[in-house]
Amino acid sequence: MYEANSALRIPVEVITENGYCIVRSSDLEEINLSAPGDYHFIVYEPSDVEHLVVVEFTAEAVKIVEQRMRRRLSPESLFWVECAERSLATYLWEKDCCPPADRLTLKSICIDDLEVARRWDGN
DSSP: OOOTTOOOOOOOEEEOTTSOEEEEGGGTOSSOOSOTTEEEEEEEOTTOOEEEEEEEEOHHHHHHHHHHHTSOOOTTOHHHHHHHHHHHHHHHHHHSSOOGGGEEEEOSOOHHHHHHHHHOOOO
16 A cells, blocks of 8 residues: 655656657666766666666767756756656657667757746746
8 A cells, every 4th residue: 555655756757659668767766876967767668678778978969958048057946857868758759779888878869858847937
């Protein structure tokens, strides 16, 4: 039975239109083992093959967002996690495969994410 004060977190799954399933690995860990600036996701291919994919932002991409926001966001900010997740979902949809070596490096930010950054109210 689930208790209201339980530390149990139910992971949110993002399903792409072509059948990939993305889960934030931080939803499955009691302690986040990711290095700051690295965002880890478990990706299940439509054939159920599992990958641990790391998404990272280049310094230039971070700079673009911070200029748009006119402030710095910590690497732990939910903005970066959500942006990494959306970018990974887009990659999986467009390429229909996981990134090479299960690592996706984002050198730029899409215009929609820049608009989210401009209005971001969180940390």
